[in-house]
Amino acid sequence: MQAESNAQGWRKIAVQSWQVMTLGLLLSVVSFPSLAAESLEAELTSLEAQSVTGDWQATEERLDALAPQLAEADPALQVRAGLIRARNAAIGGNEDRGLAMLEELLEQAPTDALRLDVHSLTANLAMNIGRYAKAFEHLGHGLDLLDVVDDPAPRARIYGHAAMIYTRMGEYEQATRFGDQAVAMARETGNRRELCVELERLSNAETETRGWIARHATISDAERTCEAANDELFGAAMIRKRGLLYRDRGEWAQALVVLAQAREAIGELGFARGMIVVDLDRAEMLIEMGELEKAEGLLDGTIETLEARGDLMDLERALIAAAELAEARRDHESAAQYYRRAREIRIEWEERERDLRRTYLRTAFETEIQRQELELLREQARVADLEATTQRQRRLFMGLGYAATAVVSVMLFVLLMRSSRERRHFRRLSERDSLTGLLNHSHFFACAQQALDEARADEQGFVLVLADIDHFKQFNDTHGHAAGDGALRKVAALFHRVFGEDAVIGRVGGEEFALALPAWNREGTLARIHRFRRKLEPLSYDGQRLQITLSFGLVEAGEDLSVRAMHRLADEALYEAKGAGRDRVVEADHERLDPVDQ
Template sequence: MLRPAAIALLWLAFAWAPAAVAQSPATAASSADDAALEAKVQEIERLAVTAHWHESDAKIDALAPVRDALTSQQRHRIDYVYLRNRALAGDQAAALKGLAELLKQDLPVAFRMRVYTTATGVAANLEDWQLAFAWLNDGLSYLDEAPEESAKLLGAASYLHTLVGETGRARELALQALRLVESKDNPRALCLALSDVALAEDHANHFSEAEAWRHRQIDACTRAGDPVFIANGKYGVGKMAAAQGHHVEALKWGREALAEFEAVGYTVGAYSARLVIAESLIATDRQLDQAQAMLADTLAYYRKQKSDLAIAETEALLAKLAEKRGDLAAALAHTQQVIQVSQAAEVVSRERRLAYLQVQFDTRLKEQQIALLEAEKQVAALQVAATKRRQLLLAVGIVALLATAILLAVLLRHSFRERRRYRWQSEHDGLTRLYNYQKVRKLGGAAFARARATGKPFTAIVVDIDLFKQVNDRYGHAAGDEALRSLGAWIRETVDGRGIVGRSGGDEFTILLDADATEAGAMLQRLRDRIEPITVFGQTFGFNISSGVCQAGDGASTLEQLIHDADQALYRAKHEGRDRVVSADDAVAAPAPEAGLVVVGSGIQFGRHATERCLSEIREAQVVFCLADPFALAMIQGLRPDAINLGRHYAPGKDRRQTYREMDEAIMAEVRAGKQVCAVFYGHPGVFADVPHRVVRRAREEGIPARMEPGISAEACLYADLNLDPGQRGVQSMEATHFLVHDRTPDVAGLVLLWQVALSGDLSCTRLHAERDGLQALVDKLLRWYPPDHQVILYEAARLPIESPRIDRVLLRDLPAAHYEEYTTLVIPPLGRLSDDPGSALRASEPPATMQ
């Protein structure tokens, strides 16, 4: 993840070389005293890039008594070092103000470009993007006049283009700067240029390429004797190693970078190195207390610096650490912080992009204005024909500006309409055009709170169509859709704006009224009177509705409880014969529901993949069991605090078959007790899952209704993330240990998927981590059919919206050394082309053999 404050200040604040300012003969030292002063100025400039900034500051203070004896250019050079030190010390606002004043002075072109380079970096650190881009453009205008400073300014341009998402342009600029310095014998300039190229490759997510550039940077910066950029190169190698899953290597480089950053007093770089170290400690499950302390210290620093992206990265690592320690509440809290801070960072990113576009627009506008002035100057030398040409050019310019203004207005209007349309779609049901489930809960929560605060009555109504499945089965789904549309319209007309109306899902509707149950009953009677037969494709049919009503009282402290009570009243209406309205306050108690079992899938990302059916089953069940990842478990327990975590049956070294049987018995015990049970399993409950199939089968054998609702599986995510179509070449999907133990032959012409590859060869069913011997045995078997350099993929689906799936492409022979999670999947692409069977068509056309 990009940390602008850490990176920009590093290379922009140091992007200069001492004793490189060209001086005219008039300003050259003309005496021994002048030569001594010049030597002191050059010593300050040398210390600025080779030692801690305290040392150059001390030299500046020592030179203060003779400051008046310095030339104006020497004072400017001293001021530049002093302002650069303020930026390093963290007082970037003061540095920015001083650099702006310095740029107002009469400076040599080369020195001015140097100041522009540093000032651009400090402005970027302070997120004054418009000023940063303006200064960058001003500096770029001097490229031809001071080629010796061009590489450093091109590096600045590369970095700022990276910040606004122009990674391709950033890489071009960095490589252009590198070509300029490679032809010269200047190790320090080469050091800086290599760091710019590595940074551009890093932000383009070219991790292996960036790592190679970082190694070249370390070599060049070592020759240049620059400790800061040596440490920066090692930090970059560690960061890229971590990005590729090589956390042991990343830990080594991160610790070296931290020690070297601290030695030169570069605080920002030191905290960046701490993040690499903490990430590697967490990934390798080492020294977690040290990682916790580092992250806490780093988070406090970045919060003080208000660096949202760095805060988000630190919070994400704290979430991983909490998950590693089993603290699910803390992991969820940190994840929520990541989402919140990432949203703020996105706002900053948009502002940065807008500033870039504004400066680009202003620059182009200035260029147009200059062109117009030049045209006017030429036109002034002409007579009538030239005057007409000037008028024509002015007219063209005005038309172009008007056309641009009109185009912008059209685009803005279109954007506004699209945003309004997307927002409407996110809040409404597309079929009935009523509010959707989430919007009803949001509006209803506020209305319920107001009613309780003012003491006014508040009533919830749940309505659905009786025997709706029969409508679909008998008349078709088009008829069912028309029934839902018509009922939605009748409900909207009957409520007439006096309440909140929405479709909860399926054939169920929710109505929330600021009224008592009596008024609600009268409204429902008007609705029932409004229902009439519907004709679809020449078929006329009618339907009835059942309704449950519950008025808020002492028993319903939340809107969810109130709607649940209304839903139970609806259930009673169905049980009593349908086509009726039942109040939750009726004296007749609803019969206890019969025992039953439903197994549902949470999907891979519960927040995105859980269906309305899945959520409904979770809410309505009497007992909920759950076996899912920590984030999904936390969300489910938010819906059902009483949900039972089946993961508690796992234990280190315990046979998983025993664990599964304990889960079976826990679920069946509640089912046999006559309860409605919902069991939630990660992904699709019927894919690579022992317990769901077993409990459904056992319940049915005992005469208890049991069914399974599908969910999005890791295999479904795999096809989407890898852009693979199993219909093109076919797919063979097996559990890795099954493939290893049994005599199975892979179809090398098609796609092969091996699941739970980390547990290859685990016949004891006790291991939860990868072992090299088992992986090597798997590779040895695959080498019967595939060459050792065949490229395969290690895949892990993303479990959170803010994560990316793991898609690591490695060679088959390197699999034993790779990093694995328990849920890592091995994807083996097809080998070679499909071969045709010319005899198949002939055999298909031959008549069957006759009996002799």
């Protein structure tokens, strides 16, 4: 009784489509991590298994019964129940509702692993009903989640769906890579049913990418695994595939035996479409072998059934087989009719395929464009970053440059100031007497000449005076050299004080001084010398008061007298003053002037 109801359930499911059946199968192998609410969890696990081997309506009823418990349950359990309901809706013919439910589940899924399963199921369902763009979109999102989901079960499922969809696209290389991953992941789960499904998908991808031996190994592995997992449907499908492998190698007798086994197994399951497909396989071979009667028996009613179902690919195959059969019987008119119809079906089929291909290419293209745009944005951000850094560096360098320039300028300024100060210092050293600060001999006479020239130009008077400290040797000898220095400094300071800023004053010998007095005359000069002599107080030194005196020679500028000539005259006058007893002023006698000096 149980077996009968199961078989009925299978028939209902089989009415939908081969692919939709795989959805249920997939869900049955889910091994979600154990959560709280043990009993509910166990119930759900049993439901997931039943959704494959039993009637989807029965699972729906059980889910309804669980509704109150589920409303209070952990979100993860709710999403698992939701996945079964979405699949049920699709199998029940309400694919749009199934897809809408999956959209909601995506919002609710509390973990990346569950979100990955929702994407997997959405991609599979969308693909089966020709919503290719949606299928590719969800497949892409699912594959993206592989980076963050470690659980091998959902990983195996998304890889498996990718393998299936890429095989459908004719992208066999990529499909094989996904198929290998799916099988590897399924082996990790230790779940035989999962592995059975993924081996079947890999075997589809491998048809165009691998040799006979590799394909045979995959198919045999799948056959054994599906049998061990008690998955009769996939087991039967694998037997058929093994038969086709023999056919491909030309081992027709062996192929027919194996295909007959497959037909029997599929027939036991009541899987109508599966039976038609295997009959077609066998009919095609029998026609080639010339066994026309047997082939005709297998094809009988096939075309009508497939037309009713709208299975275009299988219908085309059946029409071609019928055409070949008619041709073999020399019924060319019927053959031509079958071929014509087959062509029409092919055009219709290809139109659908083109649509699929276009969607795939558009999606792939859009993804590529998005990737490029993203890359461009990243590049732009990198350039902007680089520009900002360069700008910062330029500003920094400019700042440093300004600072360096400022530092160098300050240093230069300081150096300039110092050097000009030093220049002034050295010039002063070269022009002045270091002890008294008065002009030295050579600078005094240069300045005196200049002052004389200016006085003459201004038609003003000019007087030159020489003064010499009396008995200075004796003073030095008596009181010491330092006292002598003090006396020299005192005399110099007094000259300045008495004759003022306009007088050019120099120390022109050891204890000899000279004064050039522009705009002065002899009377004024004599009066001022007398004031000087009065003011020359005794020098206090070492507790003693030391009085010094000076002798003076004075000369007033006559017409065309040079400073040199005036110096000679003044010197003579001074000599006279010394000879006359010192401490006095003698005026020069112009008459005594040697003509050479003028």
